[in-house]
Amino acid sequence: MGYFRSKNIAIFLVIIGIYFAVDWLLEEGIITKFQQVNLMLLGINVILATSLNLIVGFTGQLALGHAGFMAIGAYVATIFTVKLGQPFALALAVGSLAAALAGVLIGLPTLRLRGDYLAIATLGFGEIIRGLAVNIEYVGGAAGIMGIPRLTTWPWLYAMTVLTVVAIKNFINSTHGRACLAVRENEIAAEAMGINTTYYKVLAFTLGAFFGGLAGGLYAHYFYLIQPSTFSFLRSFDILVMVVLGGMGSLTGSVIAAAAITLVNALLQDLALLRMVIYAALLVAVMIFRPQGLMGNKELTLNILRPRGGADRGIVGD
Amino acid sequence: MALLETKDLTLAFGGLAAVSGVNLTIGEGELVGLIGPNGAGKTTVFNLLTGIYRPQRGDILWQGRSLVGLRPFQITQLGLARTFQNIRLFGELTVLDNIAISFHWHSRYSLLGAVLRLPSYYRHEGEMRRRAEELLELFGLKQYAQEKAKNLPYGEQRRLEIARALAARPRLLLLDEPAAGMNPQETQALMDFIRWLRQEFSLSILLIEHDMSMVMNLCERIYALDYGQVIAEGPPGEIRRHPRVIEAYLGEEVALALAGA
Numbered sequence: 001m002g003y004f005r006s007k008n009i010a011i012f013l014v015i016i017g018i019y020f021a022v023d024w025l026l027e028e029g030i031i032t033k034f035q036q037v038n039l040m041l042l043g044i045n046v047i048l049a050t051s052l053n054l055i056v057g058f059t060g061q062l063a064l065g066h067a068g069f070m071a072i073g074a075y076v077a078t079i080f081t082v083k084l085g086q087p088f089a090l091a092l093a094v095g096s097l098a099a100a101l102a103g104v105l106i107g108l109p110t111l112r113l114r115g116d117y118l119a120i121a122t123l124g125f126g127e128i129i130r131g132l133a134v135n136i137e138y139v140g141g142a143a144g145i146m147g148i149p150r151l152t153t154w155p156w157l158y159a160m161t162v163l164t165v166v167a168i169k170n171f172i173n174s175t176h177g178r179a180c181l182a183v184r185e186n187e188i189a190a191e192a193m194g195i196n197t198t199y200y201k202v203l204a205f206t207l208g209a210f211f212g213g214l215a216g217g218l219y220a221h222y223f224y225l226i227q228p229s230t231f232s233f234l235r236s237f238d239i240l241v242m243v244v245l246g247g248m249g250s251l252t253g254s255v256i257a258a259a260a261i262t263l264v265n266a267l268l269q270d271l272a273l274l275r276m277v278i279y280a281a282l283l284v285a286v287m288i289f290r291p292q293g294l295m296g297n298k299e300l301t302l303n304i305l306r307p308r309g310g311a312d313r314g315i316v317g318d
Numbered sequence: 319m320a321l322l323e324t325k326d327l328t329l330a331f332g333g334l335a336a337v338s339g340v341n342l343t344i345g346e347g348e349l350v351g352l353i354g355p356n357g358a359g360k361t362t363v364f365n366l367l368t369g370i371y372r373p374q375r376g377d378i379l380w381q382g383r384s385l386v387g388l389r390p391f392q393i394t395q396l397g398l399a400r401t402f403q404n405i406r407l408f409g410e411l412t413v414l415d416n417i418a419i420s421f422h423w424h425s426r427y428s429l430l431g432a433v434l435r436l437p438s439y440y441r442h443e444g445e446m447r448r449r450a451e452e453l454l455e456l457f458g459l460k461q462y463a464q465e466k467a468k469n470l471p472y473g474e475q476r477r478l479e480i481a482r483a484l485a486a487r488p489r490l491l492l493l494d495e496p497a498a499g500m501n502p503q504e505t506q507a508l509m510d511f512i513r514w515l516r517q518e519f520s521l522s523i524l525l526i527e528h529d530m531s532m533v534m535n536l537c538e539r540i541y542a543l544d545y546g547q548v549i550a551e552g553p554p555g556e557i558r559r560h561p562r563v564i565e566a567y568l569g570e571e572v573a574l575a576l577a578g579a
Contacts (some may be wrong), residue, residue, distance in 0.1 A: 174432030
């Protein structure tokens, strides 16, 4: 047990390897401008999908306001860089923390609600954030903020994406993550086993919001421009689609689905209107043939290479 | 001082008095039964004791301290753990994780320790795993450790629920119809198991059960409940002959038998 197990070293080497491989491809110009945009979008979508999965898939709270947290992160980070001239790292951190704070404030009252009621309440929250952005002149109103410096580079994006996935994975595979899973499985039993369910629901919501805000900050500093309409409820649904498609409660599923949806969107770009039809048809097909999502609630791990006794892997002491 | 004491415990749902004026006492190390016909309010009493419902009148004293107004998880942390009449396991999680979740509230590493995988994480996680496996071994469930809880046979699910409750380290264990759906042999085995549990973990136990022979053989003291009120209290021999119990509970069966049902 410890940091330096062969499995951890292998994963570390793969992560480093991917970084330098992509970095080299960018340097050599093998990755085109168009592909580069999609690469950035892919990383941002991975952060969004895994952080929403923490709330929806692992803790079982159907929340539809993720774009709201993304918006808070984007606007706050942009204010820090553009208006206040602060460094990017600080802007990202403050943006994420602001989103996390919003997560606590929204979570405390709304997480008493269950299922569809919570979905409606969080949907409303997302729209309120968007409405606020439209009506605050300081952040440009409906026109948004333009001319944001492009500070989200490949190293930043990659580091933040890896950080998010590893942090969420470590959280889930701990006693705190198990408490969240218990809430999802049976709230009454979780409470009866000594778990403060309110605390863990709000905690999951807050962590999810934090990373949603991080994704927003990265997004704003790549695409030059943020507008309230960028963060409409349609984006919340997009993120939810990734979570459901990948499998609720599968982190690797979210990563795969976020990558797949980004790629499909990019590949179908030329088809214009037909794109949405094919995209929708693909989603319907997946939901018919794999209603539990691509990965169900299983994880893709290195253990897959080893034969196991057919039973599902536990998460204790992983 | 009694371990647990209720005074004039009362709860009504709308106009229906589910529990009214119930006084229970459970001493250290006692094995007490709670019986009564369907709808008598037994499970409601459990839900009141564990904080799922809040009494409208009366008090619940745990070693002299009132439990009224505490959340269920706080009551568990004081030393009351329960099982459920309709099994409530964490179905999609492994048997081992089901146990580990009950260890949660005495886990000793922080959120930061978990996310950064500090040495405390590895140390305590290993310790929790070892203790969970010990408990499963003791309950004869070790071979299922990596199985999803929902895939266990019914009897094993009941046993896992008791194991999970014990993992929360209670001093008083509340068992809600542990023998439901069991045949006589299984019930017999369960009785031996409950006796052994009490010794092994030095527990007090409050038991709801429909199986009369089980309650009569197992419990030292029995409370009989009907329409939310305690109609009799005493050792099994007395309860068996108590006219109001026969009328309310056993009489019902006799009446049905006579009617040819």
